[in-house]
Amino acid sequence: MKHKAVNRRSVVIGIGVAAGAAATGGIALGAQADEAETSSATSGSAGSLTFDKDDYTELTATITTDTGDKLVKYHFYKAVTYVTKPVDEKYQCLNVSVPVEIDGTTVDATRAPIVFANSVGGYMPSSVADAEGVGGGGVTGGPGAGTPSGAPSASASSSAGSSDATSGGNAMVNARGGMVNLGKLGLAAGYVVVEPGARGRTLTDSQGTYYGTAPAAVVDLKAAVRYVRANKGVIPGDTDRIVSTGTSAGGALSSLLGASGDSRIYSSYLKEIGAAEASDAVFAAGAWCPITDLEHADGAYEWNWGTNATNSGSQVDRTVSKTLQAQYAEYQASLKLRGLNGFGRLTARNYDEYLLKQYLQPSATAYLADLSDADRTTYLAANTFITWSAGKATFTWGDFLTHVGARKKSAPAFDAFDLSAGENNEFGTGATQSRHFTAYSLKNDTTGVTSKRLDSDIPEKLDLMNPMYHLANKNPGRARHWWIRLGTKDSDTSLNISANLAAALDNLGDNVNHLYYWDEGHGSNIDAADFITWIAKVTGHRTK
Template identity: 70%
Template sequence: MGIGATAGVAAVGGAALSAQASGNPSSSSASLRFDPDAYTKLTTTITDTQGAEHKVTYHFWKAITYVADPVDETYQSLNVSVPVEIDGTAVDATDAPILFANSVGGYLPSSVADATGIGASGAPTGGGTGGGASPAPSASASASAPGANGNTNGTGGALNTNQLLALLAGYVVVEPGARGRTLTNSDGEYYGTAPAVIVDLKAAVRYVRSNKGRIPGDTDRIVSAGTSAGGAVSALLGASGDSPIYDKYLKELGAADASDALFAVGAWCPITDLEHADGAYEWNWGTNALSSGKQVDQTVSKDLKAQFAEYQAGLKLRGLDGFGPLTARNYDEYLVKQYLEPSATKYLAGLSDSDRETYLAKNTFITWSGGRAAFAWDDFLTHVGARKKDTPAFDAFDLSAGENNEFGAGTTEARHFTAYGAKNDSTGLGTKRVAADIPGKLNLMNPMYHLVEKVNERRSKHWWIRLGTSDSDTSHVISANLAARLDNLGDDVNHLYYWDQGHGANTDPGDFITWIATVTGYDKDRTAKRN
């Protein structure tokens, strides 16, 4: 395998770390100047897509505080990993792409403070570091990721795979921590709710870019990655690059005076467009019962579907590949033809003849002809089965959803963020309206704001978006709308659905790593240097 080669890398079997001291480990500091010598030298074994193991030696900088005036250094710090040797061959990552891999899940806080090496940090936590740390709100936590108490990205999920494979490819990997919705101080005040997570991640990007020439890697070729809520903020980072609406928050933290624009974005099952997510969810999953067999309130479901139809019409989006206007009436056809049938076709084509025959015998709703799968939308919904969330899925009437907590403020744990949720509140609130600051908070948290209402020319122009077809954590429309809008703006969009995969799936990480080399031009740069 050549230096920094990307061909054939995709599945990670493990990473057994053995530390070898080389210099002093970096520590939290108010300084925003990166110390190139303050690293620990580590060696790890990474398994590629073909099952082959590779020995990778890298320099590891741990828990560097990325703002001058942190609220909580436990979360507002980042790790940097730079490969220096792969299978005994020296690696020069000076001009390599930088993978900026957040491990946010459920909009919960994530920390790199206890990391032992790459891919071993960032797992979301439910408590705070102050005297009044609170547990997460009730367990409906709509922005849930694969793990019961957050997500598995930091300990073996999609991003852990991406991080290790990026290192194996010769890339620099930055793992930022960020505040999250459950953090409280000794006065019981929430200090990690919106927009803390996006402000922190922007500050981390600014730290990296301000240290050009000190942090190895090409600081103009930063590629964000995230899953679930982390996918949402990854997309938000890419859409909102250098937007002035974050300036006052970044100034309060003493963020570096640098750009926070990103070159490219990877987003897996993004839980985003929250103020419209309830309607989109009911349009998609409204007829599906819960796992208990209970049918959701159909009056509420129909109300929310109507809201979605109005919102979708206002977006004036056109589908990919010349589909035409996307509306609530034809979106099922669009999803089936653009994403679902191609996804099923790819899956079935990859099976042996006998395995394909067995699968089709169990799933008779699929017609297999000429090497292609075909089926109806209603049959697909039946195939997926139970929906994950009750209605409303995101702005719960009883304020139990994780997103309600994400929009908490002061000592108030959870708040409504849609007019419909507030109007139908079941907790006995004195007001049936959203708070005055909510519209502004929603703009800060929604990539669509920066792509539709205030088109941001400093956005990323390259996008990798993925979703499992069996994922009912959000609507399939959410990522499809994001992809359509980006495509309509002329951006490079690589958007696929994984057949029969659930929330947090990442079945083609090797392709993502190769994609990074292609869109950043790194593969051409290496070819030129070799020649």
Template identity: 70%
Template sequence: MGIGATAGVAAAGGIALGAQAADGSSGGSSGASGSLVFDPDAYTKLTKTITDADGADHSVTYHFWKAITYVANPVDETYQSLIVSAPVEIDGSTVDPANAPILLANSIGGYLPASVADATEVGGGGSAMGGGAAPSGAPGSTTSAAPNANGNTNATGGATSSNQLLALAAGYVVIEPGARGRTLKNSAGEYYGTAPAAIVDLKAAVRYIKANKGVIPGDVERIVSAGTSAGGALSTLLGASGDSPLYVKYLKELGAADASDAVFAVGAWCPITDLEHADGAYEWNWGTNALATGKQVDQSVSKDLKGQFAEYQAGLRLRGLAGFGPLTARNYDDYLVEQYLQPSATAYLAALSDSDRETYLASNTFITWSGGKATFTWADFLTHVGARKKDTPAFDAFDLSAGENNEFGAGTTASRHFTAYGAKNDSTGLSSRRVAADIPAKLNLMNPMYHLVEKVNDRRSKHWWIRLGTNDSDTSHVISANLAARLDNLGDDVDHLYYWDQGHGANTDPGDFITWIAEVTGYRKGKKRS
């Protein structure tokens, strides 16, 4: 990871949100409310040592723009702002970032608010609760640890910023947007960051970037959105819903720039998405696994939800990758094992030394290792993973305790049901056992599958990098696999794999992601795209 960031002399121009320039003087606004014009001179010059994926150190000098408000009528500038980092010198050689890809890395986790208002260098964004996600054990937490925008989780609770740093060292421009989140309340007790606030904010950030084409550094037609967990879901949604008219009224209310909000490519790690069908998918996947306490979940509820999943899956009419054929609830276990899990275990084992592989196989006898390939059954895989993370229902909790219930809160109501099954079985004493009238429309605004299945969006991203840990029981393996299958069926470029024995928020191949960006964008450092 990078070390040794040092501030240079602030360039002409000021810093947004009332921050001070590097020399301690008070600057004017580089992105004040009402102005959507990027000030190219309002940067601070910084130098940072960044360690690449191969372990080599690089000295990177870059221009850094502190928090810039990206809408003319912000609800809360603390969250509706972005930071920009553009490399100008790498290992002593001058680089021109004008035509470089832009990595748009959000730090949203748990659908919580994320702010870059106080960021003083690249990788400085985070959620209101820190690290870009709800900490483990926090009320309404949807994550096992604290992954950031890059899909990286430090087991001790600290998060790294490898995607941003690696992108900067590769000569890319890095833009990190803040966004409102589900826990924000005003003085009247009204929630102003629940659905669809976060996706509207991200779209507004993209519009700001594109409206400043030729002034803001980077190729605005080669924006690659990246995020993890809820941030991965929002990154996916941003890619799937580019320029959808469904969001126009919300963007107009904020005074967003009059520009496109479509992005070129998407990086999504363990996306927590397709929420209205997530309970069924979760039970199909983890229904027989007990909780960490050893307690078995309510199997009648689990059975109901599995049935809902089977119906939903049949209606999608998806075909699996590599010529697998129709994907149904009956054959999805075989598909996951053949397409993702066995290849993941094979890659992991093949990379080990002979002695380490022998030790691993001795401790995991469910795996048969023959001819350089790993084979096992779905049932044995579930036993290997062990405890499931969430009770049932996993997302629309009967007692409204899930973070996703809060994501669909409205007005002064903190949490609401967003599925008919959750509402029908409410345990909080609600007088109505039906979802509110506005919920269906909000679900469409928050679900990328809506834009890929029901209202296929031709302005969507066409390049997709999707990753999930095999031990991640924060969500169902079906969620990202369905997403990948649908994108593949539409003819998009999809790079999807699972990390063996990794949990929620894992990113074990960040260097490959940076290389992938160059490949799909056609970028060669210092040269214009043909």
């Protein structure tokens, strides 16, 4: 039922995923000029930033959890514009879902944690304006937005096949091939769920100007956090206990929200769109397979997957790969990070050993230990590179790379020489669709770019989009609780990108829960129930 009749602001709608739809988390990257999504951007004042607690629709949903189905009655606040000067309200709005009854028992969510679930994928635009209930938002732009860069794996033994579907950081794949939606699971646990939309890289106005490229997505998400925190005591939930979530590019943005809380470098961008005068810090951040640290991602990718052939069976240019590996070695040394559990200084020379000991062998051990004796015997017979002794799995780095098989991307993986990668589009500006953001790729450009230097705004844009920048500067407004996950067969990025993120956080003294899913591909989430429990633990929330 509709609780209150109001004259809602006009919101451009038309693309979205219906509530409860089984949407995959396709993370499409790469775009051509004639494939950019065109939208009639709206501008001007959207009015007050005061949340109307009486403007909701009461909905009921059956949500499947690890402990069975739960019947949840909740209040749904739809398409609330979170800035006063929106560029495009279709994207700069959020939905709020507040549980009021679970399996017939009344729920008081006044002080419940807030799950801030972005559905960004591929740095593309994400809208919740068309959603009819919790979990209904998703990436827009569709399959025409570029070459897929990865989607959730179809099964626990699959290595992230391509997909044309484009849902985002809210919809992931579990070990059984079913869908995981953290917004829905949070609601079923009695948490308040905020699902924000955000501009993305493919948006152009009628003049062909790109208005969703960097740093638009993170600026929008920060503005959404500010809106929620500015409405403390009005919007349901504990606005001091916001837990961000996201996958792939959405995972990168969740990491960025967590690392960059209250950083002043976003101030002018937030003021420009009329964001609330409030904190944009989040309490905790969950990131699944984050595609981040973009200016160093090419080198990290070659360090990790450089010896692996592509899907076509061919090797990438060895000169390019080795040059990027050398660049990465220099960068890794400059970080001066110490590995978890007393490993010591992380370098390009010992990172394979670190990944094996800290993540990969424990991941395989946990996977094998969970199998029946018969299934374990079968798996080991098919994967003779693993030594199983005294309940532990061991293997070499080289054998692990062979086990993973084909790499998902060519070289360079992120700043393509021909400007074809989605990340090139992410750093587009004005009427220019795509730009180089590393000096090496600019030097080796194959499109006819004549400039010898990166555009002057690129360094700032890179800082705005990289959580590692904020961690290197020990940002005091960062989140202190982190949940990071990645599949061992995920070659959409390198395994050491999230490991560096975790190490940087650990070195700062933050609470980091980081592990890798054995044999899982891009977009996997096989311990979602544990994450929901973790939220209660770190926030101190207790349900009655």
